[in-house]
Amino acid sequence: RKEVEQDPGPFNVPEGATVAFNCTYSNSASQSFFWYRQDCRKEPKLLMSVYSSGNEDGRFTAQLNRASQYISLLIRDSKLSDSATYLCVVNGGADGLTFGKGTHLIIQP
Amino acid sequence: DTGVSQDPRHKITKRGQNVTFRCDPISEHNRLYWYRQTLGQGPEFLTYFQNEAQLEKSRLLSDRFSAERPKGSFSTLEIQRTEQGDSAMYLCASSLAYGNSGNTIYFGEGSWLTVV
Numbered sequence: 302r303k304e305v306e307q308d309p310g311p312f313n314v315p316e317g318a319t320v321a322f323n324c325t326y327s328n329s330a331s332q333s334f335f336w337y338r339q340d341c342r343k344e345p346k347l348l349m350s351v352y353s354s355g356n357e358d359g360r361f362t363a364q365l366n367r368a369s370q371y372i373s374l375l376i377r378d379s380k381l382s383d384s385a386t387y388l389c390v391v392n393g394g395a396d397g398l399t400f401g402k403g404t405h406l407i408i409q410p
Numbered sequence: 411d412t413g414v415s416q417d418p419r420h421k422i423t424k425r426g427q428n429v430t431f432r433c434d435p436i437s438e439h440n441r442l443y444w445y446r447q448t449l450g451q452g453p454e455f456l457t458y459f460q461n462e463a464q465l466e467k468s469r470l471l472s473d474r475f476s477a478e479r480p481k482g483s484f485s486t487l488e489i490q491r492t493e494q495g496d497s498a499m500y501l502c503a504s505s506l507a508y509g510n511s512g513n514t515i516y517f518g519e520g521s522w523l524t525v526v
Binding site: 305309335342343344345346347350388398399400401402403 | 450
C-alpha cells in the first residue's frame with residue numbers, strides 16, 4: 302500500500318464552485334500533515350498545515366481524521382487562480398516528509 | 411531574496427557525465443532536504459541533513475548519488491555517471507526543526523536535469 306494516496310484527477314470545476322479533495326495515509330504514527338500547492342514546473346509551496354481540530358484559511362478548509370487516516374481539503378468559491386496541483390504531505394516516518402502524487406485541479410471560466 | 415536558492419536552475423548533460431547541484435537554504439534553518447520529482451509524480455525524498463550531519467538516505471539514493479553539507483550551511487548533490495533515468499527536477503528544501511517536532515519545509519525553485 303502506498304504511504305500517501307490521492308486521486309490524481311484532473312478535477313474540472315466551474316469557477317465559483319466548491320471542490321473537495323481527500324488523501325489517505327498508511328503510517329498511523331504520522332504526526333504532522335500539510336497541503337502544498339504546486340503550479341506547473343514550479344516548486345511546491347505550503348498552502349496550509351492540517352490540525353486535528355480542523356483549520357480554515359479564507360476559502361480553504363483542511364480537516365484531519367486520525368481514526369480513518371485521511372486528510373481533506375475544501376476550496377470554496379473557487380477562482381481561476383486556484384488551478385494547480387495540490388499535494389498531500391505527511392510527516393512522521395523515518396524519511397521526513399512523504400508526498401502524495403498530487404491532485405490536479407482545473408478551474409474553468 | 412531570503413528563500414532557498416538552487417543553482418543551476420537548468421542543466422543538460424550527456425549520459426555518463428557528472429553533475430553537481432548546489433543549494434543555499436534559508437539562513438537560520440538547520441535542516442536541509444533533497445527531493446527528486448518527475449513528471450506526474452510528487453516529490454520523492456532523497457536525503458536530509460540536520461546541520462552538517464546526514465541523518466537519512468532514501469533507497470532511491472544509489473551509489474552514484476552523493477550529498478554533502480560540510481559546514482552546515484549550503485549543500486551539494488552530485489550525480490556521477492548520469493543516466494537518462496536521472497532526468498528530473500531536483501528540489502532542495504529547508505526547515506527549522508526542534509527534535510522530532512513537525513516542521514514546515516520551504517522549497518527552492520528546483521534544478522532541472524536533462525540527461526541526453
